[in-house]
Amino acid sequence: MKELVVISGKGGTGKTSIAASLAVFSGGCVVADCDVDAADLHLVLSPQVKERHDFYSGHQAVIRQADCTGCGLCLTHCRYNAVESRFPAEGQAVSVQGAPYDCQACDYCERSCPARDNDFIQAMSGTVGDRQRGAFTIDPIACEGCGVCVEVCPARAIDFPERLCGEWMVSETRCGPMVHARLGVAAENSGKLVSIVRQNARQVAQERSIGLVIVDGAPGIGCPVIASITGADLVLLVTEPTLSGEHDLKRVVQLTRHFGIPVAVCINKWDLNPEMSDTIEAYCRGESIPVAGRIRYDRGFTQAQICRRAVVEMAEDGVAEDIRGLWSTLRSGFGAPGSKEIPHHGTSAS
Amino acid sequence: MRIAVASGKGGTGKTTVATNLAYVASLDGRTVAYVDCDVEEPNGHLFLKPEWLVSKPVTRPVPQVDETRCTHCGRCGEICQYSAIVPLGLTVLVYPELCHGCGGCTLVCPAGAVTETPREIGVLEMGWSGDVQFNRGVLNIGEAMSPPLIRRVKSAPPRTDLTLIDSPPGTSCPVIESIKGVDCVLLVTEPTPFGLHDLKLAVEMIKTLRLPMGVVVNRADVGDRLTWEYCNDSEIPILAEIPDDRRIAEAYSRGELFIQGLPEYRSVFRNLLEKMASMSLRTWSVA
Numbered sequence: 001m002k003e004l005v006v007i008s009g010k011g012g013t014g015k016t017s018i019a020a021s022l023a024v025f026s027g028g029c030v031v032a033d034c035d036v037d038a039a040d041l042h043l044v045l046s047p048q049v050k051e052r053h054d055f056y057s058g059h060q061a062v063i064r065q066a067d068c069t070g071c072g073l074c075l076t077h078c079r080y081n082a083v084e085s086r087f088p089a090e091g092q093a094v095s096v097q098g099a100p101y102d103c104q105a106c107d108y109c110e111r112s113c114p115a116r117d118n119d120f121i122q123a124m125s126g127t128v129g130d131r132q133r134g135a136f137t138i139d140p141i142a143c144e145g146c147g148v149c150v151e152v153c154p155a156r157a158i159d160f161p162e163r164l165c166g167e168w169m170v171s172e173t174r175c176g177p178m179v180h181a182r183l184g185v186a187a188e189n190s191g192k193l194v195s196i197v198r199q200n201a202r203q204v205a206q207e208r209s210i211g212l213v214i215v216d217g218a219p220g221i222g223c224p225v226i227a228s229i230t231g232a233d234l235v236l237l238v239t240e241p242t243l244s245g246e247h248d249l250k251r252v253v254q255l256t257r258h259f260g261i262p263v264a265v266c267i268n269k270w271d272l273n274p275e276m277s278d279t280i281e282a283y284c285r286g287e288s289i290p291v292a293g294r295i296r297y298d299r300g301f302t303q304a305q306i307c308r309r310a311v312v313e314m315a316e317d318g319v320a321e322d323i324r325g326l327w328s329t330l331r332s333g334f335g336a337p338g339s340k341e342i343p344h345h346g347t348s349a350s
Numbered sequence: 351m352r353i354a355v356a357s358g359k360g361g362t363g364k365t366t367v368a369t370n371l372a373y374v375a376s377l378d379g380r381t382v383a384y385v386d387c388d389v390e391e392p393n394g395h396l397f398l399k400p401e402w403l404v405s406k407p408v409t410r411p412v413p414q415v416d417e418t419r420c421t422h423c424g425r426c427g428e429i430c431q432y433s434a435i436v437p438l439g440l441t442v443l444v445y446p447e448l449c450h451g452c453g454g455c456t457l458v459c460p461a462g463a464v465t466e467t468p469r470e471i472g473v474l475e476m477g478w479s480g481d482v483q484f485n486r487g488v489l490n491i492g493e494a495m496s497p498p499l500i501r502r503v504k505s506a507p508p509r510t511d512l513t514l515i516d517s518p519p520g521t522s523c524p525v526i527e528s529i530k531g532v533d534c535v536l537l538v539t540e541p542t543p544f545g546l547h548d549l550k551l552a553v554e555m556i557k558t559l560r561l562p563m564g565v566v567v568n569r570a571d572v573g574d575r576l577t578w579e580y581c582n583d584s585e586i587p588i589l590a591e592i593p594d595d596r597r598i599a600e601a602y603s604r605g606e607l608f609i610q611g612l613p614e615y616r617s618v619f620r621n622l623l624e625k626m627a628s629m630s631l632r633t634w635s636v637a
Contacts, residue, residue: 043544141558183521220518244365254491
């Protein structure tokens, strides 16, 4: 069983469109959408969801206002600015979520806010000396679930429930089974969710004797990308002939070198700047990185999306030929047992 | 006025819009800062070509254990939520790449055996591109977490009329870190199914931060009309449209600010700035 991971460094180079087309050409594979932050592959593969699983990861801190004595130790120890004061004292700046400004302590915001809860009114009338019950609350978006406030709270007033961060699904598509996920809005632990998607994709491949897993990865070089590539058989880097594309390609190549993973490059939209495409090829040659394909710019990429299809399902010639060339180059690299050699592509479409 | 330029989908044109906007605003006499928070793959420097003044390493704290003081009580491993510090028999293993720098292990160690030591995660760089102040962070390759570096890049906000924060693509923690605390968010999208799908995710994310937002539709003639329908139905203003002009793509591919060669687009950006100034939490003023 082989695992091919498609990443790019730079966003928008065509990872998802190309991954979908490769899945179609494979004649049957397991597809894994590891761009859990902004998953799009399902839009063209139309998965029928067979299983859904909640993704719980880490914890979040929640203050029980009724037990909070307002001592402020949580605020002192939190390193993520996640603890907020609900009762701004005179002269104290209040951080309203997302929009810090100087607080005059007039309390008008609290009184007029339609989302206020009535604990405020009750607490104001029941203030205990200098300390106020229920004086602090935790911003769930800023909270990193480290548990330090839970540990230090002298009143043990902070709960630490598991955090529901999203869900992952196992589905069926016309190309084969698909494992994909959705990370909750503003949630963390994307790397962990990516690992779960990959593990399950490999498991499905084993169970159903499917020899290939194609992974659609995320842009960047951070934890979701790292979680997508470690242990892969081959990483396909999709780049574009722009200065930004070239710059980002070099960084993501370094990332694959850092983890010792074999890599091949595909230059998408190559004819938008043939000189830059040549520059990128020269760079790859210098780094002994095979260029497995060059794909021409084609508005068919967008048309196919609108039709909810892979690019290669819309026509057989033109750009589809370029992708077919890429696929056959990649496949011959996988073919020889124990060999991870990807031959350099031939010039232009056959 | 602090504006974050974000998207959802990668490659929609955030850096193109942010850098050209910075340039136009500075031409019009505003004091401008451009802050590149896409620390994983920063591109702003390719277009604004800053002269660098400063490059400083940025660190985050990770634990180190003095085994001569360790009593093997295991408290550090109990409090750590990230398996970054793991007591194992008579030794304590530390995995700094997993550490979130919360300070918990240092806090709970009864023997003072755990202290914090700085781990380099990248650099903070500052410079000038003509009259535009240029700040950015560059994450070290192999470093998994960008938020600590992004936090550092944003921690010394420039005192300018306008600060443009170029954020990474997506909707998760690096983006939120980049966007937090701004006055208005500009979402750059393309009118394609992938673009629209990810735009909706980005809108949901920004709603949780309760910030005003507007949309720029880039390559506005390539796809369908669903993006406009969605924005109208959701009452999200479309503040500018940029057509799929091959000359813009070519300038971009060469690392040029397209506004320089195509001055007819300046009014698009000027109008965009004025519209954002009227919907921002804070408008034209020094921070």
